[in-house]
Amino acid sequence: SDLEVILEFLEEYYRQSTAENAVPVHERPVPVHQTCDQRWTCFEPSGSKPAFQTCLAHEVQSASSQNTTASLSECGSLPNFVSAKHPATAAGRVPAGRKLRLFHFLFEMLEDPSMAHCLSWVPAAAGVFRFSSRNKDQVAELWGQRKGNKRPMTYQKMSRALRNYARSGHIFKVKKKLTYQFSRDTLMSLQKFHSRHL
Known part of the structure; x- marks a missing residue:
């Protein structure tokens, strides 16, 4: 009967849903076309994101830029002395961090x-x-x-x-x-x- 068909469909749907949820998060396939930002956030629970995860997602997008080290320092992932490794030289002054001879x-x-x-x-x-x-x-x-x-x-x-x-x-x-x-x-x-x- 129609009722039995509907029940079988619901049972099959329930089994598929249960099997999918049983797969660990780190083993679930991620579509290739998804962006880096989506990969960081697609399995996150709803609500506010932790600050360090937001920082890491931002750094994945800008990894190829020359400011990666400085950005990581601003987010707190690296100590400040790393970003100051190559300070800019002010006109007429000894470069910052360099001892006056x-x-x-x-x-x-x-x-x-x-x-x-x-x-x-x-x-x-x-x-x-x-x-x-x-x-x-x-x-x-x-x-x-x-x-x-x-x-x-x-x-x-x-x-x-x-x-x-x-x-x-x-x-x-x-x-x-x-x-x-x-x-x-x-x-x-x-x-x-x-x-x-x-």
Whole structure:
């Protein structure tokens, strides 16, 4: 009878529905044509999504972009230092996160006419410069302030740092008193940097 046919249909439908729901969520096939965003959300229960799942779904969509690392950092998936690995360089300033080097500071002072009473070129073309015997400690104090030292910097301490630069080949001690010389490569690099940020 018609009633029996209807009952058989309902039983068959019930069995199919039960069998489908019994399959674990991670084993269910996902249609190929679905987008990444749908794949993240198609098996989620109704209601608000957890914040980290929303972040991950967003990152799958933007995985091929150059801002993936920064986006992950903003969502909290990566520590902040990762996104700051390649900071932008502001014009005329040492890049963020990079330590100010003493030879950069001295070149700035040498190019500043108001500091001529403390140190000066002798001559500039050769990269040779000399500290004033009377005002050399003033340069050291300014260097200490730029570094953020709590204790005052002295010329004696600064000269030790200058001698260490001889090992790296940036600055060399000249036989004359209070006189030093930039290496050729260092001088050219400093001049190019200074001319770009005038």
